[in-house]
Amino acid sequence: MKAKGEKRAVALNSFLSPDQKKQVLRSLHEYKFIFISPEMLGVHSVLERLSEMNISLLAVDEAHCISQWGFDFRPDYLKLGHFRSLLGNPLTLALTATATEEVRADIVKCLGLEKIHEFIYSVDRPEISISVEEAGYQEKQKRVLELAASLQGPGIIYFSSKKMAEQIAAMLRGKGERAMAYHGGLEQENRILIQQQFINGQLNIVCATSAFGMGINKENIRYVIHYHMPLQLESYLQEIGRAGRDGSESIAILLYSAGDEQLSFQLAEGELPDQFQIERLFSSAEEKSISMSEIKQHEELFTGYCGFTETQWRFSADFIESRSKEAFSIIQKKMGNYVTERLQMKKTKIFEMLQYIQHQGCKRSFILNYFGEPSSSRPQKCCSNCQLNNEQYFYKKEPVPAAGPTYYDWKKELASILRQVSETDEKEQIQ
Amino acid sequence: MEITYTEAVILYCLKQLKGERTIFSLYHLYQGKKSSQTIQDAHLYHLTPFFQAFPFISREELARQIERMEKKSLLDKKSNEHFILTSTGDLKLGEYFQANTLPPKYLDGWRHHHLTALFWERLSILVQVCSNLVYQKKSFIPIQNKLETLDWVKAFIKKRQEGRMGLSSTLFLELLNCFQRDKTIDPSILVLRLTGQDRIGLTSGQAAELLGMDHTRYQLEFLNILHFLIGTVSDEAVEFPLLNALIPEAEKPVPFTLSTEKTFQLLNRGYTVEQISRIRNLKRSTIEDHIVEIALHIKNFDLAAYVPKDKEKRILEAAKETSAKKLKLIREYAEDASYFEIRLVLARNGDQKWK
Numbered sequence: 001m002k003a004k005g006e007k008r009a010v011a012l013n014s015f016l017s018p019d020q021k022k023q024v025l026r027s028l029h030e031y032k033f034i035f036i037s038p039e040m041l042g043v044h045s046v047l048e049r050l051s052e053m054n055i056s057l058l059a060v061d062e063a064h065c066i067s068q069w070g071f072d073f074r075p076d077y078l079k080l081g082h083f084r085s086l087l088g089n090p091l092t093l094a095l096t097a098t099a100t101e102e103v104r105a106d107i108v109k110c111l112g113l114e115k116i117h118e119f120i121y122s123v124d125r126p127e128i129s130i131s132v133e134e135a136g137y138q139e140k141q142k143r144v145l146e147l148a149a150s151l152q153g154p155g156i157i158y159f160s161s162k163k164m165a166e167q168i169a170a171m172l173r174g175k176g177e178r179a180m181a182y183h184g185g186l187e188q189e190n191r192i193l194i195q196q197q198f199i200n201g202q203l204n205i206v207c208a209t210s211a212f213g214m215g216i217n218k219e220n221i222r223y224v225i226h227y228h229m230p231l232q233l234e235s236y237l238q239e240i241g242r243a244g245r246d247g248s249e250s251i252a253i254l255l256y257s258a259g260d261e262q263l264s265f266q267l268a269e270g271e272l273p274d275q276f277q278i279e280r281l282f283s284s285a286e287e288k289s290i291s292m293s294e295i296k297q298h299e300e301l302f303t304g305y306c307g308f309t310e311t312q313w314r315f316s317a318d319f320i321e322s323r324s325k326e327a328f329s330i331i332q333k334k335m336g337n338y339v340t341e342r343l344q345m346k347k348t349k350i351f352e353m354l355q356y357i358q359h360q361g362c363k364r365s366f367i368l369n370y371f372g373e374p375s376s377s378r379p380q381k382c383c384s385n386c387q388l389n390n391e392q393y394f395y396k397k398e399p400v401p402a403a404g405p406t407y408y409d410w411k412k413e414l415a416s417i418l419r420q421v422s423e424t425d426e427k428e429q430i431q
Numbered sequence: 432m433e434i435t436y437t438e439a440v441i442l443y444c445l446k447q448l449k450g451e452r453t454i455f456s457l458y459h460l461y462q463g464k465k466s467s468q469t470i471q472d473a474h475l476y477h478l479t480p481f482f483q484a485f486p487f488i489s490r491e492e493l494a495r496q497i498e499r500m501e502k503k504s505l506l507d508k509k510s511n512e513h514f515i516l517t518s519t520g521d522l523k524l525g526e527y528f529q530a531n532t533l534p535p536k537y538l539d540g541w542r543h544h545h546l547t548a549l550f551w552e553r554l555s556i557l558v559q560v561c562s563n564l565v566y567q568k569k570s571f572i573p574i575q576n577k578l579e580t581l582d583w584v585k586a587f588i589k590k591r592q593e594g595r596m597g598l599s600s601t602l603f604l605e606l607l608n609c610f611q612r613d614k615t616i617d618p619s620i621l622v623l624r625l626t627g628q629d630r631i632g633l634t635s636g637q638a639a640e641l642l643g644m645d646h647t648r649y650q651l652e653f654l655n656i657l658h659f660l661i662g663t664v665s666d667e668a669v670e671f672p673l674l675n676a677l678i679p680e681a682e683k684p685v686p687f688t689l690s691t692e693k694t695f696q697l698l699n700r701g702y703t704v705e706q707i708s709r710i711r712n713l714k715r716s717t718i719e720d721h722i723v724e725i726a727l728h729i730k731n732f733d734l735a736a737y738v739p740k741d742k743e744k745r746i747l748e749a750a751k752e753t754s755a756k757k758l759k760l761i762r763e764y765a766e767d768a769s770y771f772e773i774r775l776v777l778a779r780n781g782d783q784k785w786k
């Protein structure tokens with residue numbers, strides 16, 4: 001928003017130092033738009049300050065995160081209901097790109113909304129052709145390189161593994177493509193650079209994990225390929241929806257090898273602590289008489305002792321902290337049940353994804369049906385089961401000449417960045 | 432068989448360590464760990480240039496690299512985690528030195544590590560902002576996203592008087608002059624990373640690839656240029672007023688002990704004494720000692736947060752009254768003052784008056 005010229009916008013998030021937070025809170029009334037991250041909803045000083053103000057509109061983005069049925073349920077979002085009543089129940093706008101009926105009902109309930117208007121836009125994007133391709137485990141790599149070489153870019157290729165994203169990006173560069181990998185393991189500065197290079201057209205292909213795409217507004221993405229299947233249809237739709245924002249025809253291709261779902265199951269399990277880890281967590285806390293309210297101060301101890309990944313630890317610590325007033329054994333039991341339930345739900349989601357992949361009928365109808373929409377008229381280039389027998393239509397219109405090595409003149413470059421005349425330019429002008 | 436740049440760097444450092452330190456002390460050196468052990472080692476074995484040379488390296492990565500070099504018979508395992516160069520390793524390193532300089536000429540991690548990242552963040556955002564200003568582009572996504580850095584650049588531009596064209600040309604000329612001080616450095620290494628209004632800077636990996644340089648080498652050469660810039664513009668403030676202003680007074684090297692420096696950084700970020708003692712797991716009295724040390728060295732360090740103004744006045748009067756630095760005596764005059772407050776006020780106001 002600031003980039004678009006609206007100066008009266010401010011962000012309240014956990015990246016602020018105590019000083020900055022104080023400063024922002026003090027001058028909060030000067031802003032027209034306040035962006036607040038979910039974890040700040042638990043900060044007393046923030047809530048207090050906001051409740052003194054007269055808020056005319058509360059907008060909740062990615063509202064499906066509030067629902068326990070949602071695929072990326074975030075516990076912090078549950079605080080939104082209380083938050084809303086604290087603000088005096090202002091007019092509320094809940095936005096989500098992918099919500100089934102269940103999720104929508106959950107959003108209404110959790111936010112405590114009474115009089116509601118639902119605006120449901122079809123999830124259908126007729127300008128995106130949808131294709132699912134089966135390929136043997138060995139062939140898949142060859143196939144993705146082939147597609148990247150022939151399809152008209154710019155494009156995004158999604159992976160479940162950082163390593164794979166890096167590998168394919170390097171191979172593509174080896175073939176002269178302007179490709180880079182993007183994932184959560186990159187340094188902050190590189191993330192910004194790669195994202196901006198892609199938007200600016202300096203890159204043609206990004207090999208990404210799901211960390212890429214949020215908040216990116218690039219209109220001319222022509223294809224989205226999935227090298228691994230996403231964990232649920234909702235995120236699949238979100239990811240392919242990044243194509244064709246300009247309304248021009250684009251293609252989404254999902255590559256599937258038999259057994260890919262095993263990786264999905266592994267990933268789903270890795271996001272939550274398992275029963276054994278929970279057991280260890282509680283028994284070691286009891287042994288060392290660490291109370292539930294100070295659990296977060298012992299990150300290293302528990303991470304080492306229970307073998308938590310970062311995600312597992314963050315989940316466990318948040319879960320316990322928000323219930324620290326309850327009895328030890330009750331929290332343990334609740335956590336166990338919760339994890340079992342969530343895992344079951346995630347598995348169901350993966351099976352649904354698999355059903356989609358194996359569905360013999362129209363893929364588009366399957367998706368619409370999943371989101372409770374009637375099948376609309378099918379676009380001409382609908383899906384791989386509706387006579388979209390090859391993707392040649394989406395090939396490069398003309399071959400892009402590979403950029404040869406050019407002599408880099410730093411003086412000229414620096415002069416052009418800062419709009420100065422460099423010596424080299426002067427010489428050229430004299431000649 | 433030629434050795435890679437990474438191998439040369441590791442051989443060089445391990446040779447300096449003479450098998451007397453583990454590879455983890457090397458890891459801490461590369462990371463720039465501020466422990467007295469690491470700092471002493473860096474000085475003892477003349478490895479100060481490499482302090483914080485690879486802040487993002489992981490322990491596993493380094494261990495794997497060393498294992499590979501052992502397999503290539505460049506290194507010999509003396510005992511667990513202690514390695515020395517084999518005769519091949521020594522020979523290869525010697526050969527390498529005939530064609531290359533190691534460490535790069537200006538690399539001085541120990542002297543500049545605490546300014547390096549900050550200087551780069553400020554320089555790169557300043558260039559981007561200037562570029563968008565001179566081309567009159569209003570909206571762009573900043574390439575640095577730390578709030579401090581963005582606040583800094585906003586305030587910096589506001590303070591300058593020369594207008595958008597003037598600012599850009601000063602920046603251009605200072606960079607040009609500075610780079611031309613030494614022909615052995617290649618400014619492309621840095622310029623490729625800069626972002627302007629119509630082009631986004633390259634990542635370090637991309638820049639290395641474009642220059643056909645080994646990535647490890649590129650990283651050290653990039654630090655080399657930054658250290659060259661920081662060194663030159665702080666030694667010659669008159670020649671480079673604009674670039675020198677990227678290095679704030681308070682960030683310039685201070686004669687603090689490491690622990691005090693850490694406390695100082697936290698105080699600057701707005702943490703209270705209680706919070707710091709909790710974060711650092713140190714006693715409150717220790718943090719108070721640090722604050723007294725800071726007040727001694729930094730003249731404009733504001734005491735108001737620790738001693739109310741009126742109390743400061745009474746303590747000073749009491750000090751004059753007793754004309755001695757005896758805390759106990761002063762306390763008899765200013766009963767409500769704690770020892771910490773008294774020490775702080777005395778530190779600030781110098782002892783010369785009472786000596």
Ligand SMILES: [Zn+2]
Pocket residue numbers: 361362363364365378382383384385386
């Ligand atoms: Zn169809």
Ligand SMILES: [Zn+2]
Pocket residue numbers: 544545692
């Ligand atoms: Zn330092």
